[in-house]
Amino acid sequence: MSPPLSRVLYIDDDAALCRLIVRSLARKGFDVTSACSGPDGVALVERERFDVIAVDHYMPGRDGIATLEDLMAIEDCPPVVYVTGTDEGKIAVAALKSGAVDYIVKSADEDFLDLLASTFAQVVAQEDLRRARDRAEADLRATNQRLEALLREVNHRVANNLQMVMSFVGMQANAIAGDLDAGGAREVLRKTQARIATIAQINRRLYSTGELLQEMPLGSVHESAYGAKYYHLHRADLHAALAATVRELDPAAIVLDSAARHFSETRDSVTVQFASGATASGDLLIGADGIKSAVRSQIVGATQAEFTGYVSWRAIVPSSRLPPARILLRL
Numbered sequence: 630m631s632p633p634l635s636r637v638l639y640i641d642d643d644a645a646l647c648r649l650i651v652r653s654l655a656r657k658g659f660d661v662t663s664a665c666s667g668p669d670g671v672a673l674v675e676r677e678r679f680d681v682i683a684v685d686h687y688m689p690g691r692d693g694i695a696t697l698e699d700l701m702a703i704e705d706c707p708p709v710v711y712v713t714g715t716d717e718g719k720i721a722v723a724a725l726k727s728g729a730v731d732y733i734v735k736s737a738d739e740d741f742l743d744l745l746a747s748t749f750a751q752v753v754a755q756e757d758l759r760r761a762r763d764r765a766e767a768d769l770r771a772t773n774q775r776l777e778a779l780l781r782e783v784n785h786r787v788a789n790n791l792q793m794v795m796s797f798v799g800m801q802a803n804a805i806a807g808d809l810d811a812g813g814a815r816e817v818l819r820k821t822q823a824r825i826a827t828i829a830q831i832n833r834r835l836y837s838t839g840e841l842l843q844e845m846p847l848g849s850v851h852e853s854a855y856g857a858k859y860y861h862l863h864r865a866d867l868h869a870a871l872a873a874t875v876r877e878l879d880p881a882a883i884v885l886d887s888a889a890r891h892f893s894e895t896r897d898s899v900t901v902q903f904a905s906g907a908t909a910s911g912d913l914l915i916g917a918d919g920i921k922s923a924v925r926s927q928i929v930g931a932t933q934a935e936f937t938g939y940v941s942w943r944a945i946v947p948s949s950r951l952p953p954a955r956i957l958l959r960l
């Protein structure tokens with residue numbers, strides 16, 4: 630089945646030219662209707678659907694620009710091509726500013742009819758593309774709204790489930806009678822409950838920009854939970870303090886520039902081979918050699934670090950610029 634002809638409305642007071650255009654453009658695949666004045670053309674657009682409209686500039690009564698303004702006032706008006714009698718830039722600019730999508734200079738030869746046909750074809754194709762894009766954008770907006778609703782629902786359910794788990798853990802903690810709590814089970818359960826509360830708090834604030842994701846209670850809250858003050862210190866200072874203490878206990882304990890390669894075990898001892906060829910033996914080996922640990926690789930095999938997809942940026946903000954509620958203690 631051949632596609633439907635594009636419907637064109639040609640508004641011009643020159644009846645002979647209109648008849649010529651109707652006949653000629655029919656051969657080029659357009660279904661052209663003509664109107665011999667601006668108001669007649671506007672009335673037709675209000676009643677019928679056209680794919681493209683052409684408006685002539687020089688018309689008695691309401692001229693092309695006035696007609697164009699009337700057309701633009703119609704909701705969802707088809708694209709308008711402006712036809713001027715002269716190659717006058719000012720008229721073309723005024724037409725484009727008033728809402729025409731293109732303009733053509735009228736002439737008496739066959740070229741004018743070809744130009745009309747190719748311009749109409751181009752405008753109709755552009756309009757089809759615009760409508761397709763609008764439909765795609767509307768679909769995308771609808772899909773996004775559905776996904777956001779789904780995300781809110783999932784978030785809500787996770788929050789509810791975490792709340793239930795927290796309540797169960799709390800009930801378990803309460804159920805442990807004082808004399809049965811020799812191993813500190815109640816305290817362990819209380820801490821577990823607090824951790825779940827933190828996860829629930831993070832979950833509540835996920836997917837919303839600019840909100841607080843996590844809070845670390847410091848000051849007296851930290852002190853009562855962990856029995857010590859919370860300090861910030863430079864990593865190198867911590868290293869120096871730890872190294873000094875170890876050296877005080879055994880000046881030869883720290884040996885730098887010694888990459889462990891491999892270890893071997895007997896029933897009573899373990900021996901580490903270093904890259905330098907040196908070895909060291911002891912009762913126990915603690916492999917604290919970081920994320921690419923050679924010791925761990927020997928025990929569990931080579932493991933690949935995996936990117937979780939989380940990226941975080943860190944910054945230091947002067948405490949003077951924090952809102953007062955966030956400051957527990959200013960030193």
Ligand SMILES: Cc1cc2nc3c(=O)[nH]c(=O)nc-3n(C[C@H](O)[C@H](O)[C@H](O)COP(=O)(O)OP(=O)(O)OC[C@H]3O[C@@H](n4cnc5c(N)ncnc54)[C@H](O)[C@@H]3O)c2cc1C
Pocket residue numbers: 887888889890917918919920921922923
């Ligand atoms: C920029 C940055 C900021 C961070 N900030 C924080 C923070 O504020 N708070 C926090 O809790 N965590 C933070 N972390 C994470 C924290 O640093 C690490 O989780 C922690 O250092 C890991 O300790 P580790 O002892 O397992 O390994 P590492 O600290 O990496 O120590 C491993 C040590 O083993 C040595 N080594 C490696 N291979 C061998 C080998 N074959 N033989 C002998 N020695 C070997 C290395 O030289 C290194 O000295 C941060 C990490 C980075 C990268």
